[in-house]
Amino acid sequence: MKALVWHGKEDIRCDTVTDPEIQDPRDAIIKVTSCAICGSDLHLFHNFIPGMLPGDIMGHETMGEVVEVGSGVDGKLKKGDRIVVPFTIICGECDQCKRGNFSVCETTNRKRHLADKVFGHTTAGLFGYTHLTGGYPGGQAEYLRVPYADATHIKVPPGIPDEQLLFLSDIFPTGWQAAVQCDIEPTDTVAIWGCGPVGQMAIRSAILLGANQVIAIDCLPERLSMAEAGGATTINFETESVVERLNDLTDGRGPEKCIDCVGMESHVMASLPDTLLDRAKQMVMAESDRPHVLREMIYVCRPGGIISVPGVYSGLSDMLPMGAFMNKGLTMRTGQTHVNRWTDDLLRRIEEGEIDPSFVITHTVPLEQGPEMYQVFRDKRDSCVKVVLRP
């Protein structure tokens, strides 16, 4: 089959690979009908996340049709079922899964000895990601083996196009969880840094959850226009001071809730010296993350507020203003997404026409064009916001 394969920094190729096989009774194989490139795939593209090996198949936003099931799937899936595959692999049986903390499932990381060493304790296995999270082959391919398939799936009905459902795999529940973690109240201003795909979903989620005001921060006109279309007031950080505008828009109090949809590769600007220093340190491997957004959020957030971090961080961040964080009594909530905790509700909202996540798609191309689209997405060429691949 064809698959997008990681060969090294900035080197993803469309290779021919062997077809996946059932390895465990709880496995299923799906024929992928749609998959997407995620912003966090770019961290892997740049080799900023440790634990990738040449030959790893990329992709963790995938849906398709079940073509084979293992004997232990227990009738929960059958051939022909249409499923979206959550990017977090879950067993559904461990203590964390029972609590709904699916992204920290204690069972599914098959290389947990690595995660135990690096993170202290293991987290869930993830598709198409680093070997720290199991090194499972990803879904930017024609076929995908779904481990623990009896639990790791979202069954979706026929009649709704792939484009509306695909993002249940990651970015829609990720944006949703980011907003839910904020405990949004009707008087709240929610400020969202980064108007990429997760940021766009977080904006819509904050609106759906009844925020009084949503403010979106980015520098790309196409992303700001999409954020505005979704109901946000926008700030272009290249032309305005984020802190001043946020204070202006909140009568000097600062936003009660702040969401970081940027993560470890924040924008670098000469007018923001900390970003230059981070970039230099990241280049010489003296720091793994560029946490400018975290610093800015801690500084501008209203005392007693909540900071929600769906953006991906990989390792060590320097110069976080812990004094401000502590004295302002802020709360930080973060984590990979507990996808299955949210998807019943989100699927219902899609079915009822409350939201249509396909608004974010700007490019749809065959799988073979995937490597090129990684570059287009990374370079923000052609006003690219979200790429869907068709195997």
Place this chain on the structure above:
Amino acid sequence: MFHFSNIVRTKGDPKIVEGGPSLKRPEDQLARALGWFSIGLGVVEFFAPRRVTETLGMEGHETMVRAFGVREILAGIMSLSVDKNAGLWARVGGDGLDAAALLSGLTADNPKKGNIALALLMVGGIAMLDYRAAQDTKPRRPPREARRKLYPNRSGFPKGIESVRTAARQIAAPAGNEVKQGDERRVP
């Protein structure tokens, strides 16, 4: 490389049968080669500065050579990173410093001035490669003034934003206080 990593791959996981084309361009390969060259040269300068100064007849300048070694290593790491363009321009600047330092040693009483002339030639050649690679690996992001598509109609709410806001307020409102579409958006 994937042949080696296949060894640790879990049995049953897909393995590469036939590799597809790489998007790496020749200038990317050149940047990579220059990055490794820079690190190699830097290591020699840092750990064996006396050998370098003796070859050039510039004894007494070991500290400078060692500092140049650190510079070479940092520029090399940068050239191998995602920000290779910055690393390559750093190398171009470094080539200028190298040339200036070598010229300062090109005096009539230096018995090794032939070696210095040879080193200057090499620095010139490498500088040309550095400059070319730096030019060819400029980031391909569109310029800020480039025309962009805008997406003002992509709300994602098929029933409209106001409908969503009203529904959200309805959920938040105390029982009996029904909220209608179009009510004042800001809650005091």
